[in-house]
Amino acid sequence: MSSGSDTRELDSLIKELLVLAKGPLAKARVLPRQVYLSEEFLAREEERIFHQEWLCAGREDDIPEVGDFITYQIGRQPIIVVRLSNQSIHAMANVCRHRMMRLVEGRGNAKRFACPYHGWTYRIDGQLISAPHMECTAGFDKKQVTLPTIRCESWGGWIYVTLNSKSESVADRLHALEPVVAKYRMERYVGIFSEDREWNTNWKLLCENFMEGYHLPVAHRSTVGNNFPVQDTIFDSRGAFDGFTYQCFTKPNDLLIGVAHPRNRKLRGDWRRRSVMPTVFPSHMYVLAPDHLWYLSVQPKGPSEVSIRYGVALAPEVFKHHPDVKSFIDEIQELLGRVQEEDRILVEAILKGAQAPLARRGPLSWLEREIHEFIQYLARQLV
Ligand code: FES
Ligand SMILES: [Fe+2]
Structure with missing residues (x-):
């Protein structure tokens, strides 16, 4: 049963969430640390988000x-x-x-x-x-x-x-995402791997980490950091959407992973080297590349534990026509495994940071626009 002070804390967190959500990106700030720690806040999320959303x-x-x-x-x-x-x-x-x-x-x-x-x-x-x-x-x-x-x-x-x-159908909720992802024809991608994992962090820290590209050149410098020129991140010029957010990266020319297979004749121009990274609110996130996709679907197990369904799929032309598909699969799994491990270490350490009594949050950069949109989503659901 929640005490009076728990209820007061929840009310003040919700108030703060609303203020953050209403502000512009230029004034956007990180969520208060208690949002990642509070049992009451999580109970509200379970009721208003995870028992309601797709x-x-x-x-x-x-x-x-x-x-x-x-x-x-x-x-x-x-x-x-x-x-x-x-x-x-x-x-x-x-x-x-x-x-x-x-x-x-x-x-x-x-x-x-x-x-x-x-x-x-x-x-x-x-x-x-x-x-x-x-x-x-x-x-x-x-x-x-x-x-x-x-x-x-x-x-x-x-x-x-x-x-x-x-609630509205998935197709209605995501209709504005459709033209962005349709050119990849991701429904044809062939699954090669799927498993469940548990990490010791708050579910929102994991989602926020996935959404922003700001950390890529630094935190993933030994794996994929150089493949994502973050200064050229493409955001949707139409603005924010209720049900999702996304960003795009166009990769350098000479990569072996993340570019279209020669037999893919549908993707043209920069789209042959471009990856889209949608987050379908609340917690389905994927990287959609011309040759593969990988995804996380995330749910809280407690304030400091998260369940993750993680999977990888290949574009069918890669699956069928790669000269050595087995080695390609091993390579892609190994690479993504290392990226995941880098992220696990980050998001578990951020929770420890948020638990620290002297933790102070700061402002967001323009590259963290999706986190601001996530905060706006949370406010729509929880307030
Ligand atoms: S047969 Fe399922 S609980 Fe008894
Ligand atoms: Fe990451």
């Missing part, structure tokens, strides 16, 4: 065959996302309708889902089909028992899920 559970090609499934968690709600026999993607609660056991973990292929506790068994669309020894239970009718459906939509090859039955 979250990315993975990619459509994670589950290409009938019965292929992945599990995911929306806040405190475990879910199953499964490919049905009509090829559609279905999401449902991963909680047995008998005594609320979790049905399945991880990912795989299933003909049906059998509860490991007493063996109640569901079709892959969630309909209960058998329940041992329930014949003497008055009024029990297995036809009336299904796993609750979770709203699920695909967009650009991504699978989004939400507990909110009323």
Whole structure:
């Protein structure tokens, strides 16, 4: 139960958030440190953001065959996302309708889902089909028992899920992003890797770190820093959007990773060397390059712990026609692994910084415009 002083602290943080969100970029500042530490602030985020918004559970090609499934968690709600026999993607609660056991973990292929506790068994669309020894239970009718459906939509090859039955569709929310990413045809990209990780930081510190390119030449100088000429960062001239933000980088000519394959004849001019980095609010972030993409989908586990779904996919022409695709995959995984490790060290250390009693926050640079837009997003959701 929150005390009076906790409530007062939450109110004052929300007030401060509103002031920051209303100011212009030239006066933008970092969020107060307590926003990254407070249990009450996190409870508000869970209620107003993670139980309301579209979250990315993975990619459509994670589950290409009938019965292929992945599990995911929306806040405190475990879910199953499964490919049905009509090829559609279905999401449902991963909680047995008998005594609320979790049905399945991880990912795989299933003909049906059998509860490991007493063996109640569901079709892959969630309909209960058998329940041992329930014949003497008055009024029990297995036809009336299904796993609750979770709203699920695909967009650009991504699978989004939400507990909110009323919000606008993903396509509506992201329609202004569509022309930016459409030229890459990312829905065709072939997944090569996906896994879940946990880091010791606040979810917003990880998102803010991903959004800004300002740190790239310094913090990633031994990996990808030189590939991103941050002084030439391209922002959208249309201004800020409610559901997402993004930036673009055009890379130097002579790179082996991050440029279009010769067989890619759709991308032209600078777009053959350009990467787009969208953040779909609240926490789906990806780097979309002409030859590959990688992504993070992030959720808080506590104020100082974050769950991350991390994956990599290749453009199909790279997958099919690279002279040595296996080495290319190894190389890209190794490189991105090192970049991730650099980021993990940063965002875990920033949390330690925010916990320090003498921590003082500063102003944002023009290269951190997306953080300012993120602050505006948080204010729209939380105030
Ligand atoms: S809890 Fe699933 S069968 Fe009993
Ligand atoms: Fe980084």
